[in-house]
Amino acid sequence: MSSTTLPLLFINLGGEMLYILDQRLRAQNIPVDKAKKVMNDIITTMFNKKFLEELFKPQELYSKKALRTVFDRLAHASIMRLNQASMDKLYDLMTMAFKYQVLLCPRPRDLLLVSFNHMDAIREFVKDAPSILDQVDNTYKQLIEMYTPMSSGEFQLIRQTLLIFFQDMHIRVSIFLKDKVQNSNGRFVLPISGPIPHGTQIPGEIRMYSCTGDESSTLLFNNAANYAPAVCEGSFELFGDRITKLGTNMYSVCRPVETHMSGTSKLLAQHTKVNLAPNPLAKEELNLLAELMGGLDVHKNADSGFRVNLFATDEEEEEALISRPDELSYGFINIHATKDQTANAELAKIMGEFSESQQSSDQSPSISSKGDDLLAMMDGL
Template sequence: MSFRPLPILFINLGGEMLYILDQRLRAQNIPGDKSKKVMNDIISTMFNQRFMENLFRPQEIYSKKGMRTVFDRLAHASIMRLNTASMDKLYDLMTMALKYQISLCLRPSDILLVTLNHLDAIRAFVEDSVPIRNQVEAVFRMVIKTYGSLSMGEFQLIRQTLLEFFQDIHIRVSIFLKDKVQNSNGRFVLPVAGAVPYGAEIPGSIRYYDDCGKMIKTTEFPCGSKYQASLREGSFETKGDRVIKLGTNMYSAVRPTDTTVSNPAQKSTMASSAEEATANPNPMVKAELNLLAHLMGAVDNKKGKSDFRVNMFNTDEEEEQFGASRPPPDMYDFKVINIDASKIQKSDELNRIMGDLSIPESSGSSSKGDDLLELMDSAS
């Protein structure tokens, strides 16, 4: 486990959230001044200097429930309001988009490029606001200072920690389904061919060297797939002359952003994974949430008639179907049954076996008993 992935996770999830909110604000024809205020308030709170300094301290990654709570509060750091179903859908889209991007990183260090692309897009949202833009640029420098000199092994550990965070989350997203990069069970279709990591050689050659290090011959072998060199660092797909970069806004084109669930069992798996790791929560999470709540205090005091609601669904029927597909909150409250093995009557056969396993007392030593359970207890 790495103690460095939390800022990367937070910044990239925040970038995806801003992409989605920008698309929904435009789709619902929200006036430009209100849309700008929503984006400015959220970005200003997200990149608050004190909050970022606490976030960049080496620490364990938050639990899924803790991270969801952070973004729930962050999304409401303005005059915009989301109901529970819309917030659930927003977070589903955020997590699946980032999971897909991390899965497509050809090199572990490409995670840094994904983060920088998100920061560039976020800075473009607040180009007209100099103070907020300076906040984003300060975080940009923090990212470079923290991650710019890490080795490939450290980036691999960060990538592994992030993938563990997204493990067992398989939510179907219509954009991914239409692009055929996601199966009907919610799992991504990852390419086994195509571009190799930037600067890497295309596989299929074996070189032989002599004792002096001079290459004496080269042989070729079939590698089973077609590979090509990456045109640019941080790109993962090429369509004609257009290079698609990880971390860019996939909602720039107006497309539906539905999330669907294949079956209740699958949703049960996703919801249970969302509750995973909450038994031993990170003590820093509470402090971060309290800090975030304090930073949003000025915004909360200004709530009034200017508040408006943003809906992540196109119709009320779609929202009702989404809400009905989610399991009830108490579905995962399991009962614990305690069994006291000491009160179970032992059979004659079991007593005979235990008698055969008894250890005779040695001279000068106290008896440890003939019961196998006592022997195991003493060993432990």
């Protein structure tokens, strides 16, 4: 698992979230000033300096529930409100869009190009707000400084880490189904033909090496595809639609987007009830994430708040909320430690584990502990 994957995951999912919210704000005819405030507030929170300092520290990915909690708080960092069903749909669209982009990258290093496409779009959203634009530009520089020196092997490890994170997500999205890039079971259809990246060879050979590193034999196989010759490095255009459009806004053309649980996902929901039940430490961690994410300095006016619906009608939203499996809903978990002695003992045990993790981190500075993670350090904001 790569310890440098979290910034790319957060920024690209955040970019997709902004695409979707921008489309819904326009579709629901929200006044321009309110819509701009929503986008500015979310981007301000997303690129907060202290937040990013922790984001770019080497660390493992958060669990799916913890990351969902982060984006739930991020989406509500303004006067806009989403109910549970709309938030579920928003997160489904975000994750499936970025998963498809990861799968389509011809080279692992192209993940950085996808991230730059998202950053360019975010810059466009705040082009009239110099202070926020400066935050985005600083993040752009951090991405360049951190990722451009990395080797192809390091990017391959990042890609594998992302694919492991997304491997059980098979939500059907209407845009993908209509474009025939997704099957009815929620799995993507990937092209096997086209130009190959610079520095790679056309598939068709399997080389066997001895323990000394010398090539001992070569096997040939029919790749059953039509590959174009390798192209020179550094050009977006040479990969056509497979790279130039990755990370760009697919909602720029207004069309309805629906999400549906695949049969596999429904089966997973039925058989993972026990697995999804968090232990006490996980409960407390999720509580902490929610509280700290909500503690960002974003000025809100409750009187001018409004609700955004990611469905075509309120009836569809209510129906989706009723039919959503409980195992796939991400409500906040609260621990009331003052209720009884058992709860107090449990909380003391949890805090003891946090203390042990902190001591371990002090002894090994290169490893980020759970108590010193991205959101736990935001309590100073």
